[in-house]
Amino acid sequence: MKNKYNLILSFLDLFSVSCATTKDTRNNDLFDKTWELEYISGTRIAFDGLYPDKKPVITFNKSTGMITGNNSCNGYSANFTVKGDSIATGEPGPATLMYCGEGEPQFLKMMKKIKTFSIDQEGKLNLKFGEVPMMRFRKIID
Numbered sequence: 001m002k003n004k005y006n007l008i009l010s011f012l013d014l015f016s017v018s019c020a021t022t023k024d025t026r027n028n029d030l031f032d033k034t035w036e037l038e039y040i041s042g043t044r045i046a047f048d049g050l051y052p053d054k055k056p057v058i059t060f061n062k063s064t065g066m067i068t069g070n071n072s073c074n075g076y077s078a079n080f081t082v083k084g085d086s087i088a089t090g091e092p093g094p095a096t097l098m099y100c101g102e103g104e105p106q107f108l109k110m111m112k113k114i115k116t117f118s119i120d121q122e123g124k125l126n127l128k129f130g131e132v133p134m135m136r137f138r139k140i141i142d
Contacts, residue, residue, distance in 0.1 A: 035137035050103035073100030
């Protein structure tokens with residue numbers, strides 16, 4: 001009976017470690033890759049109208065804790081922290097100040113709302129407010 005109990009405990013320990021490892025590995029897929037926006041929620045202008053020439057891109061640098069990218073017109077950077085599937089971003093730092101339409105302000109406005117993230121089965125990054133995907137990105141540089 002004691003051997004059965006030890007065997008069951010060993011299995012549960014192994015199972016819990018493997019689940020934790022899978023989650024951490026999945027979150028690591030976020031870092032040090034360049035992601036291109038393919039969907040943004042809450043706008044009255046069609047996606048291709050917001051970003052006719054260039055789509056926003058974003059990179060999460062794990063070692064520096066900085067987001068860098070281009071919001072379709074101007075470059076930007078901000079700090080970020082990740083804990084589990086929660087993500088917090090700071091205010092964007094200095095950027096060039098060209099005006100290129102409504103896409104840039106929509107992108108920055110939505111980035112302020114983001115609280116969680118997930119990477120789906122297709123490898124797409126979903127930045128979410130609660131459980132609702134507000135922005136979806138595809139990986140363009142690994």
